[in-house]
Amino acid sequence: MTTESDSFPRRHARTQRFTLGAPRSFTVAPDGSRVVFLRSASGTDRANALWVLDPVDAGERVAADPRALLGGASEDLSPQERARRERSREGGAGIVAYATDDAVELASFALSGRLFTAELRAGTARELPVAGPVIDPRPSPDGRLVAYVAGGSLRVVGAEGEDDRALAEPESESVSYGLAEFIAAEEMGRSRGFWWAPESDRLLVARVDDAPVERWWISDPAQPKRDPHHVPYPAAGTANAEVRLFVLGLDGVRTEVRWDRARYPYLARVHWSAAGAPLLLVQARDQRSQLFLAVDTDSGATRMVHADEDPIWLDLFPGVPCWSPSGHLVRIADEGGARVLSVGGRPLTGAQLHVRAVLDVTAEDVLVAASAGEAAEHPETGEVHVYRVNELGVERLSGEPGVHSAVRAGGVTVLVSATPDRPGSQARVLREGGRRDRGAQTAAGAGSGVTIRSFAEDPGLSPRVFLTEGGARRIPCAVVMPTDYPGDVSPASAPPLPVLLDPYGGPHGPRVLAAHNAHLTSQWFADQGFAVVVADGRGTPGRSPGWEKAIHQDFTVALDDQIEALQDLAKRYPLDLSRVAIRGWSFGGWLAGLAVLRRPDVFHAGIAGAPVTDWRLYDTHYTERYLGDPATAARTYAESSLVTDEGLSSPAEPHRPLMIVHGLADDNVVVAHALRLSSALLAAGRPHEVLPLSGVTHMTPQEQVAENLLLLQVDFLKRSLGLSWSTAAGRGA
Secondary structure, eight states: OOOTTSOHHHHHHHTTTTTTTOOEEEEEOTTSSOEEEEEESSTTOOEEEEEEEOTTTOOEEEEEOHHHHTTTOOOOOOHHHHHHHHHTTOOOEEOOOOEEOTTSOEEEEEETTEEEEEETTTTEEEEEOOSSSEEEEEEOTTSSEEEEEETTEEEEEETTSOOOEEEEOOSSTTEEESBOOHHIIIIISOOBSEEEOTTSSEEEEEEEEOTTSOEEEEOOTTOTTSOOEEEEOOBTTSOOOEEEEEEEETTSOEEEOOOOTTTOOEEEEEEOOTTSSOEEEEEOTTSSEEEEEEEOTTTOOEEEEEEEEOSSOOOOOTTOSEEOTTSOEEEEEEETTEEEEEETTEEOOOTTEEEEEEEEEOSSOEEEEEEEOTTOSSOOTTOBEEEEEETTEEEEOOOSSSEEEEEEETTEEEEEEEETTEEEEEEEEEETTOOOOTTSOOTTTTTOSEEEOOOOOOOSOOOOEEEEEETTTTEEEEEEOOTTSOSOOSTTTSOOEEEEEOOOOSTTOOOOOSOSGGGHHHHHHHTTTOEEEEEOOTTSSOSSHHHHGGGTTOTTHHHHHHHHHHHHHTTTSOEEEEEEEEEEETHHHHHHHHHHHHOTTTOSEEEEESOOOOGGGSBHHHHHHHHOOTTTOHHHHHHTOSSSHHHHOTTOOSOOOEEEEEETTOSSSOTHHHHHHHHHHHHTTOOOEEEEETTOOSSOOOHHHHHHHHHHHHHHHHHHHTOOGGGTTTTTO
């Protein structure tokens, strides 16, 4: 139990950033009679149960309790399941994912590698005795069968547990059926490897062969008796896994789906609905061209529905491509300098909106998540809203400032909203007719609909955040001030504060968000005596495709934008530019290392967490999209590296304190990045500290590690900037 004496770092770690106990992973029945979701029992309980809510009377009931189903036994996860959770950054336990049939009457899920189903109307759950360990079970659309992966085989079993059989079995140890390969799950947002036909009579199944991929060893030096993990890792410029696609009948008959895999090796998206033939999105390795293909499931032949080309790169987006009910292609495209929704080849949005995802498609409209585009009259810094789009125009469904998303079916919408003035997120179930116009309160805030209860803990602090823009480029920024700082935050009103930049700063990682919990850690650092600055420069999801693609072949522009924002904000806020530190994780860790090595005139200390120090060691799909092929762009890689002569920039003086933090079990950004940087710094005579985290991956879910990691960072920053403990004594307790 959390007590009043617990520190914020301890509570932050124990509650997994105050996310435990909050409802998530919503599914709405097509008749609108049920909303299914996951939620744990408290703000410190990691084990999610499966719940069902009635939108009419707001009644909730448990459909599946993991503790009851496992008889109180602890979970035992296979290495493959652990890897899947690492790719999705899943830190929870119990039921972390589920799938349903079309009617949302049957759900399936895995616990400890065992297969369970839940009857959602009756609220009963049971285990199906099948071969394991089970990964990613999914009911057929008609609810009569469940397909799943075990031991690299794609298997199917009757919903009553009968006739368990393999439809496809691996031909060698390097082959698997029905699973997403590493880069699909890590970089493409495709976590699946099989898809049911709408008629429930066959499946599309991916066959992955990792044989061409280089093998890396991931070990824990603190545990010398343990064998290292042999991991296929497709580093930039090296071979990817071979991915093929088959139509598998329930009788085991297979038909290979054919396309030009030599030219378009990336299977990025698969969509199969009753509105049309299976739809594939395949990309070229350089990601500058892609094809939308319709599949003839009898012959395996494909025909091109649409082709895209871009001189820089083509992004992938959630929810697309798909068919509309009338058979039109729905996609998100970069056209005319804007990111638009296109249906049947016709753009339905313009430069006013920057479309981020398609949430739902019906015959009447398309539901999208979008932020303000470059042509918008009001920038709405950090906000993402839900819009209803059709040929008649665009209507915003979320009214209050914040970050919103939605799930919809059967005249029922689950609107999930995070706002600056409310801890956590709020999930409202709105029945048809609950929409509000742009100037009104949201339906969620206007008293209509049902709020799904959240058991997440209150963080106990409210971020004092100023959302603004910095520099000539109007870089989105958040300035976080100490809770007890005087009311006026102009430079002339009070003594300036030492500054901590707290960015991610890279693609797909916005940090400047109009949401309460997004700034909790920054607020805790601010309460230690800092003015914290978060800036989303070029490369982060922003107002236009051009903003995001400005980092093409040069990641270092991200550092230029951090400096531009910092120096402009100092004109309006009490920032002490003689004491500036920077911290970050992953891309943000690379950015922190780059800052102190390249610009010691601006930055006086840095903390680089899990940094990508040599981009040749990062994966193909991500790195080559931005920096190109290392065989032909060696100079580009060198200029964005922290370990080459260009990266270390030996003339840059003085040498600034740098702490390098890395998990030894990280299989995404492997610890070789930190070790190579440390070796290069030692050879260059540059002082630095290394904090190895034994047994820790790219996530840090371990409570004690996560807590002490924050405390050690504060200690390093105070030492490095010459701050006395009196500056922050007692804050954040």
